[in-house]
Amino acid sequence: MAIDEKQDKDTATSLGRLTRRSFLSRMGAAGVATAAAPLAAATATAEPAAQTATAAPAIPGTIPVTLKVNGESHAVQIDPRATLLDTLRETxxxxxxxxxxxxxxxxxxxxHLDGRRVNSCLTFAAMHQNSEITTIEGLGTPEHLHPMxxxxxxxxxxxxxxxxxxQIMSASAMVKEPWGPADTDVKEGMSGNxxxxxxxPNIVAAVQSVRRSA
Incomplete structure (x- = not known):
């Protein structure tokens, strides 16, 4: 490129006239700004959307229930028809x-409901907000097993x-009930399991060993 031509182009740029080089530079900057605008808008709305998802309302048809299980209170939203069994397992x-x-x-x-053995599949969870519920997880731990x-x-x-x-939950409640001392009494008392x-035979032997040591 001749020196005079270069000087003419530089002069034109300094005077604000549109040259090929300045045109391409300005178009590039405009393109970047255009592309960045939707991204900035999306970023601005992402946080409120996340907050909305976190604070989503309860599922229609559910009710708030507080259950005391193994000494801890749990506030949950459940279907009023949910059994205690399904609530324990699924919720x-x-x-x-x-x-x-x-x-x-x-x-x-x-x-156990207040120390009494029950089949949790036959009772509604919503009925037992004032009950002390004990499951096998609350009976003992691997380090400190319950005697049963x-x-x-x-x-x-x-x-x-x-x-x-x-079997263990039923047996641990049975030893506190007024059953006779014989193996046949244990069999009768555990017949629902x-x-x-x-x-x-081994279950009966286990139950009897606890009864005799009580």
């Missing part, structure tokens, strides 16, 4: 209580283990 994620028949016939879902849990381990009172939590593996 509070206490899955030690098992769903077997869901008709109150197998005893796998046994929990320790007895089931010592007497091999389980095989597949699916019914075991219900079914073991498909057939570990009944």
């Amino acid at each position: 509070l994620h206490l899955t030690g209580t098992k769903k077997g028949c869901d008709h109150g016939q197998c005893g796998a879902c046994t929990v 849990q320790a007895a089931f381990v010592a007497h091999d009172g389980f095989q597949c283990g699916y019914c075991t939590s219900g 079914i073991c498909r593996c057939g570990a009944y």
Whole structure:
């Protein structure tokens, strides 16, 4: 490029006249600004949207319920028709209580309500806001087993283990009930808990060992 031509272009730029180079520079800057505008708007609205999602209203048809489970209070929104079993498992994620028949016939879902054994599949959670609910998770811990849990381990009172939590919850309540001392009394008292593996002799032995040491 000749020196005179370069000087002419530089002079034109300094005087504010539009040259090819200045035109392309300005177009590039405009393009960047145009592209950045939607991104800035999206960023500005993202935070309020996230806050709205966090503060979403309760699902229509649910009701607020406060349940005291294993000594802790839990405020939850549930369907008023939700059973205690489903609320424990699906809402509070206490899955030690098992769903077997869901008709109150197998005893796998046994929990304590104020110390009394019940089939949690047959009662509504909303009915027990004033109850002390105890599940297998609240009976003992691996480091400090409840005497009935320790007895089931010592007497091999389980095989597949699916019914075991219900068996233990039922047995730990039964020892406080007025049953006779014989094995047949234990069998009668535990008749609502079914073991498909057939570990009944060991279950009876475990229950009796706790009763005799009480």
